[in-house]
Amino acid sequence: MAVDGPGDCSSLDALREHVGDCQRCALAATRNRLVFGVGDPHARLMFIGEAPGKNEDLTGEPFVGAAGKFLDELLDSIGLHRSQVYIANMVKCRPPGNRDPEPIELQTCAPFLARQIELIAPDVIATLGRFAAHYVLQVTEPITTLRGKLYHRDGRNIVPVFHPAAALYDSSKRGVLLDDFHRIRVVLDRAERGE
Template identity: 45%
Template sequence: MDSLATIEEEIKKCKKCDLWSTKRNYVPGDGSENADVVFIGEAPGREEDLQGKPFVGNAGKLLTEMIEKIGLTRKDVFIGNVLKCRPPNNRDPTPEEIEACSPYLIRQLEVIKPKVIVCLGRFSASFIFELFGLEFTNISRVRRKVFNVERWGKNVSIIALYHPAAILYRPQLREEYEKEFGVIKDLIGANKKEKKKIKNSTLLDYFD
């Protein structure tokens, strides 16, 4: 039977694409096997490659801050990437790399069975939307919507947000970003005054 630990051990032996030969550390993902919320980025960056943990650079610090603002900690959630190794010079993942590596993420999701999946950036959103049979055009068009699907015998909400690195480059978006994280809090039931489960609703439906 799969567990995050067994999947991590497999990842640390993986040579399914050439990235294993250029990385310093595998970055399997980090967090709780019982997480209600999973955050998924595209690939590890420089700091993640050095430490072997996801989202630990400046973008990771912002993500951690946003998670804590909604009353959670990194230990309460699961944080991972579509790719488990850093592409050289932080280039975009190739389709071949995604095809080789993404089965690990799929298995991690099957173990966790989250209530909410948060896609951080376009590569993550494109992959997750296709996986769950949702139409993806671009991150700007889907990022203000909540998509609800049936999986693992329950409703699963999927949200696409900008990657936190994009917020560092465009700090004027930060206030809106915080509101979008507030929606995550509502979706997992932390805020009991909001229980809306509207199929393909917009994030504005969740704002006071």
Template identity: 45%
Template sequence: MYNYEELKHFVEHCSRCPLSAARNKSVMGRGNLHSSIMFIAEAPGYQEDRDGIPFTGASGKVFDELLASIGMSRDEIYLTNVVKCHPPRNRDPEPDEQEACIPYLKYETLLIRPRIIVCLGRIAAQRIIRSDFRITREHGQFLYRKNTWLTAVYQPSAILRDDTKMAETKEDFKVLFIRSREING
């Protein structure tokens, strides 16, 4: 079993798919390595590719606002992506690109051992929860699998495109907060 720094090294030097050839920086997950909550988005965006940090820029501000709405900060959670390199033109990551990165995500999950996984958006939910997951109908609903609670919420970039999703997502975060308190006592 690798530790976080070893895994980060593998991600930084990965060439398992064509995305690695065009990246500036791979984006390894960040946050509290002992968190009970892991957030998983689909892939780094343009700004994250420059910074090497998940959810910077406008999407990061929305994510931080959602966390703040339940009295949390990034220091309390772990945040990562299914795919560790930025897909060109912010397109959805292809299935083979996702498949190339899944071993990294599995190791991250083993290292963090979250009790709750929150998928940020459709792509992450379809990869982690169920391939036919419908974010518009199923966001905020929890299911229990392999000692972990799973849920999905709208991705911050979707909220930037349609700010009417913010109220629903804040409600989903309130439910997440309640669930996390029930689990963690």
């Protein structure tokens, strides 16, 4: 069957092939490596961040460097390893100078993430940081208001949490993130029990 769009891709591998050496938005011109996403293709928990940063752009992997290390610690605190979850970003290429992605870039890249979510079909999506929370929940409240609560979109549980990088600059957010990851664990366990 001919693949006309992301929706025709029947696996993550097929989707990765479809994305290819994507030149569909302006971010292609300045990226080093496209950061598609990593993890278990059938993960029950999926993380969505904003965009690749410098280290991610160089390695092609999401959440490496200090923020990624802290994310690994947070996962460990709820008995999970990176290989058991899936991690992706809203845009797959680094915005120059770590600026926010432009609306047209988000819009152009969004069908890839949407198809990733459909194919993985996680029970729980944890958004990392303000930008991802606003995008997934389609709200504008500050992340400080959104975090700590459970939302539902398209039959999935959505748990907004701070971006792990926030704890690198403000140590008070470390404890908040640990608490919120324990909340993620509770939501995951409830979903597993079918509650």
